[in-house]
Amino acid sequence: MSSSTPPQCLVRGSINIDEFFHLPHIVRPGETISSSKLSRGAGGKGANQANAVARAGGNVVMDGCIGEDGIWVRDGLERAGVDVGRVMVVQEQMTGRAIIQLAEDGENSIVLHKGANYHTPPSDTSPSLSGITHLLLQNEIPLPSTLAYLRAAHSGGVTSIFNPSPMLSGEKLRQFPWACLSWLIVNEGELTDLLKETGLAVPSTTGSAPASAPTTTPEAPIASAARAEMLLFRRSNADLGLICTLGARGILYLPAGSQTVGYLPAATVVNGVVDTTGAGDCFAGYFAAGLMRDEDLETTLRTCLTACAMCVEKAGAMESVPSRAKVEARIA
Numbered sequence: 001m002s003s004s005t006p007p008q009c010l011v012r013g014s015i016n017i018d019e020f021f022h023l024p025h026i027v028r029p030g031e032t033i034s035s036s037k038l039s040r041g042a043g044g045k046g047a048n049q050a051n052a053v054a055r056a057g058g059n060v061v062m063d064g065c066i067g068e069d070g071i072w073v074r075d076g077l078e079r080a081g082v083d084v085g086r087v088m089v090v091q092e093q094m095t096g097r098a099i100i101q102l103a104e105d106g107e108n109s110i111v112l113h114k115g116a117n118y119h120t121p122p123s124d125t126s127p128s129l130s131g132i133t134h135l136l137l138q139n140e141i142p143l144p145s146t147l148a149y150l151r152a153a154h155s156g157g158v159t160s161i162f163n164p165s166p167m168l169s170g171e172k173l174r175q176f177p178w179a180c181l182s183w184l185i186v187n188e189g190e191l192t193d194l195l196k197e198t199g200l201a202v203p204s205t206t207g208s209a210p211a212s213a214p215t216t217t218p219e220a221p222i223a224s225a226a227r228a229e230m231l232l233f234r235r236s237n238a239d240l241g242l243i244c245t246l247g248a249r250g251i252l253y254l255p256a257g258s259q260t261v262g263y264l265p266a267a268t269v270v271n272g273v274v275d276t277t278g279a280g281d282c283f284a285g286y287f288a289a290g291l292m293r294d295e296d297l298e299t300t301l302r303t304c305l306t307a308c309a310m311c312v313e314k315a316g317a318m319e320s321v322p323s324r325a326k327v328e329a330r331i332a
């Protein structure tokens with residue numbers, strides 16, 4: 001890739017319509033209840049992350065499929081600064097949909113319909129990444145499409161970032177071409193699943209204490225199990241950058257080639273946590289935009305953490321992602 005190529009990120013992923021039904025309780029089998037409020041929003045991890053790249057100031061192209069019912073979602077992405085030239089409207093398909101029941105006690109329950117997200121255009125067989133420097137992937141579209149984009153990125157020298165949510169399982173995980181990937185972003189649960197499924201044993205930390213155990217032990221490192229898992233995964237994937245997000249505790253990170261797991265705490269949440277929906281997507285989008293600026297890794301990660309703290313201070317998946325200017329102002 002020529003160093004004069006301006007950075008451009010492509011997100012190949014899902015686009016959804018999220019419908020929130022506000023209910024006294026989650027509907028029971030055979031029961032009919034009325035919702036007190038129905039609200040609608042744009043969603044899907046692909047669209048959320050594309051929106052976050054744009055908010056973070058990165059040039060970003062969304063590549064995904066919707067039905068005619070989702071044109072407003074595409075238009076919203078475009079207003080957010082996302083290039084939607086590769087969003088395909090598939091006739092006679094419905095846009096992916098999440099039907100979310102929100103109960104008064106805070107419980108929720110979700111029905112997901114993949115819809116047009118599982119349409120595979122012929123171009124998915126050998127995707128064009130001309131002009132693209134960074135590729136951002138999730139796991140809400142057919143895996144063969146994700147893999148075709150990843151392989152194209154690898155052979156074209158494009159930096160790739162994969163946030164496999166929901167986590168792959170079984171054979172799909174064991175056969176995943178990790179060597180094609182630049183960065184993997186997972187949370188703790190996903191990391192544990194990854195290690196289990198790939199057959200890498202995690203040393204048990206729950207043994208009896210050694211006889212010489214001091215009476216005052218130094219403070220245990222944060223997320224020690226996740227650290228051990230990252231180092232184990234490192235053994236078979238030397239050139240893969242790893243990030244594990246830890247919710248309110250922040251992140252662990254292990255750059256390609258390194259044997260030292262770094263930790264950064266979450267940034268301070270100013271007015272209390274309102275809604276953590278979309279925090280992971282905010283992180284992934286800001287991370288891609290940081291890589292595109294080719295700045296020091298820790299600077300990028302700190303920017304991501306501040307963006308995420310601001311994201312959880314507000315409701316919603318897309319609207320709550322702060323602009324880079326606001327993040328910079330908070331850091332300053």
Ligand code: ADP
Nearest residue numbers: 187245246247248250266273276279280305308
């Ligand atoms: P995911 O939703 O993908 O599991 P996380 O919950 O780990 O992702 O959140 C991603 C990032 O968002 C975290 O690394 C952290 O920086 C921030 N974050 C999430 N929840 C909180 C919280 N309750 N307080 C502060 N920061 C948070």
Ligand code: NA
Nearest residue numbers: 275311314320
């Ligand atoms: Na939010």
